[in-house]
Amino acid sequence: MVANQGERTRRRLSTQERREQLLAVGARLFSDSPYDEVWIEQVAEIAGVSRGLLYHYFPTKRDFFAAVVERESERMLRMTEAVPGVPARDQLAAGLDTYLEYVQAHAHGFRAFHRADAAGDQAVRKVYQRALAAQERQILAALAADPEFGSAVRGRPDAALAVRGWLAFTTAVCLEWLRGPGLSREQVRDLCARALLGVIAS
Numbered sequence: 042m043v044a045n046q047g048e049r050t051r052r053r054l055s056t057q058e059r060r061e062q063l064l065a066v067g068a069r070l071f072s073d074s075p076y077d078e079v080w081i082e083q084v085a086e087i088a089g090v091s092r093g094l095l096y097h098y099f100p101t102k103r104d105f106f107a108a109v110v111e112r113e114s115e116r117m118l119r120m121t122e123a124v125p126g127v128p129a130r131d132q133l134a135a136g137l138d139t140y141l142e143y144v145q146a147h148a149h150g151f152r153a154f155h156r157a158d159a160a161g162d163q164a165v166r167k168v169y170q171r172a173l174a175a176q177e178r179q180i181l182a183a184l185a186a187d188p189e190f191g192s193a194v195r196g197r198p199d200a201a202l203a204v205r206g207w208l209a210f211t212t213a214v215c216l217e218w219l220r221g222p223g224l225s226r227e228q229v230r231d232l233c234a235r236a237l238l239g240v241i242a243s
Contacts, residue, residue, distance in 0.1 A: 042091055062088055063099070065150075066088050066150045067114075068151040070153075070158065072082060072148070072153040076157075076162065079106075081102055084105070103164055105164055106162075106165050109150070110154055110169055113147070113150045113151065113154035113184070116141065116143065116150070120140060120143055121139065121140055122179065123183035123186070123191060128187060129187035132235055138226070141226050142226070145226070148219050151216075154169070154172070155212055155216065156171075157169035177201060177208060180204050180207075181201060181204055184200075188220060190242075193241060194241060200241075203240045206238075206240070213231070214232065
């Protein structure tokens with residue numbers, strides 16, 4: 042009885058803490074399995090909560106997965122936000138360092154985020170596509186404001202497509218790197234940086 046009371050005490054989290062706990066569990070499950078193979082019952086069992094409580098936070102599995110994707114998107118956008126006045130070349134290297142550190146530390150969330158593109162649910166895919174579009178706009182804005190690359194980016198009708206292709210390239214590189222890192226983080230950073238600078242400068 043005492044042990045059970047202690048367990049209940051440990052699980053008494055604030056609303057935000059509980060929500061974050063559920064999203065962390067979801068990120069792990071969605072990173073390992075396709076969307077259709079993850080069950081809400083699994084999430085509730087791992088988190089140690091009732092299914093009813095989980096549905097209180099997220100009315101449907103679609104809402105839950107969308108929240109997982111949005112959480113990871115917001116994290117990545119915050120980490121790679123441009124710093125005014127700092128050259129794009131320097132920001133790119135620093136931003137990729139931060140990004141790759143995040144990819145390593147939050148591999149489950151990163152994989153879950155990119156699994157959204159393969160989800161059969163169109164609403165979930167739209168959440169993912171909006172997140173990628175936000176990343177694209179952030180990168181384009183930083184390049185357009187840069188003295189070295191600004192005029193080239195603003196004068197290229199294919200600049201958005203180039204950045205979109207680079208994001209896909211970087212995602213593929215990171216997912217492969219997580220499977221078995223044959224390269225160091227610095228090598229992956231330099232590879233991705235060269236790819237973007239090469240596309241923009243060409």
